[in-house]
Amino acid sequence: MTNRADAGLGRYLLRRGLQAVFVLWAAFTLSFVILYALPSDPVSLMTGGQANDLTAEQLDALRHDYGLDQSLPAQYVDQLRGLLHGDLGRSLQSGRPVSELIAESAPATAQIASAALLLAVVGGGVVAIAATATRSRRTSHLLLGLPPLGVAVPSFWLGLLLLQQFSFHWQIFPAIGNEGWRSLVLPAITLAIPTGAMIAQVLAKSLRTTLREPYIDTARAKGASTSRVQLRHALRNASLPALTMAGIIVGSLLSGSVVVETVFSRTGLGRLTSSAVSAQDVPVVQGLVVFAAVVFVSINLLVDLLYPVLDPRIVGARRARRHSAQPAAAASAAAAA
Numbered sequence: 001m002t003n004r005a006d007a008g009l010g011r012y013l014l015r016r017g018l019q020a021v022f023v024l025w026a027a028f029t030l031s032f033v034i035l036y037a038l039p040s041d042p043v044s045l046m047t048g049g050q051a052n053d054l055t056a057e058q059l060d061a062l063r064h065d066y067g068l069d070q071s072l073p074a075q076y077v078d079q080l081r082g083l084l085h086g087d088l089g090r091s092l093q094s095g096r097p098v099s100e101l102i103a104e105s106a107p108a109t110a111q112i113a114s115a116a117l118l119l120a121v122v123g124g125g126v127v128a129i130a131a132t133a134t135r136s137r138r139t140s141h142l143l144l145g146l147p148p149l150g151v152a153v154p155s156f157w158l159g160l161l162l163l164q165q166f167s168f169h170w171q172i173f174p175a176i177g178n179e180g181w182r183s184l185v186l187p188a189i190t191l192a193i194p195t196g197a198m199i200a201q202v203l204a205k206s207l208r209t210t211l212r213e214p215y216i217d218t219a220r221a222k223g224a225s226t227s228r229v230q231l232r233h234a235l236r237n238a239s240l241p242a243l244t245m246a247g248i249i250v251g252s253l254l255s256g257s258v259v260v261e262t263v264f265s266r267t268g269l270g271r272l273t274s275s276a277v278s279a280q281d282v283p284v285v286q287g288l289v290v291f292a293a294v295v296f297v298s299i300n301l302l303v304d305l306l307y308p309v310l311d312p313r314i315v316g317a318r319r320a321r322r323h324s325a326q327p328a329a330a331a332s333a334a335a336a337a
Contacts, residue, residue, distance in 0.1 A: 016304040027293035088287035098287035109268035116191035124199030150197025159263040176265035206238040
């Protein structure tokens with residue numbers, strides 16, 4: 001029985017791993033087609049529109065140096081081969097390897113993203129638990145009305161509002177820069193509010209559904225307190241839908257960092273993305289797309305690994321459906337014969 005369960009878990013993980021590889025390949029291929037197949041001259045972008053000041057030999061040397069003199073299929077194969085070896089190419093503007101630019105910018109973004117995620121999980125979880133635990137309908141409606149408001153508030157407007165109040169008016173936190181923990185507070189709050197609102201919406205709905213399950217009634221009949229029912233019995237199963245949103249949440253944090261790092265003048269992946277798009281630095285933009293896909297796939301793969309741990313019924317249900325489908329298929333074949 002144990003060997004059968006291990007085999008089912010192994011097939012589940014293998015299937016998820018293959019899906020992750022396919023998503024990475026698709027992200028790379030689509031970004032290549034969109035960025036390189038469009039009519040443009042990367043050499044003109046690299047020389048700042050001063051290509052007329054260079055000789056034909058110099059332009060050809062630049063195209064050869066960056067591999068732009070090859071056909072699109074050849075460029076695709078070369079870049080895919082480089083990606084497999086960790087080479088994302090070189091920036092057209094600075095000439096530096098794209099992997100170095102991303103490695104330098106990622107830690108600053110990871111700091112505010114981690115702080116924002118912590119605030120979002122705690123804040124969203126508290127709102128969801130409080131909204132479903134209170135016996136006051138008015139209080140519950142008030143708390144459940146906060147998440148839609150948090151999702152609807154534009155990040156740039158929220159960041160400017162926080163800057164105006166906490167940096168310029170009260171002068172509690174610095175307005176710009178990456179120095180010290182105090183510079184993390186306002187950017188993290190700006191990112192955390194819409195993210196925490198999404199978590200609160202999904203978790204509150206899942207908690208309300210879970211609290212109507214029969215085993216919750218059994219726990220209450222045995223004398224379990226409201227807090228024990230909420231935190232011990234309901235929260236574990238109710239957190240699965242919120243955990244499924246992990247990839248969406250990480251994507252929201254990465255996309256939100258572009259706005260937040262621009263508003264607060266922080267160096268990071270957001271600023272790197274903004275400057276690369278403005279300068280039309282194609283290799284950097286593609287490298288950022290691939291990096292975001294790697295982060296997205298890694299988070300979703302981690303969630304897939306946690307699913308069987310939190311709820312072993314997932315793998316068992318898949319195996320049961322597969323076994324029940326086999327007799328049905330045999331009966332259908334016999335009827336057709």
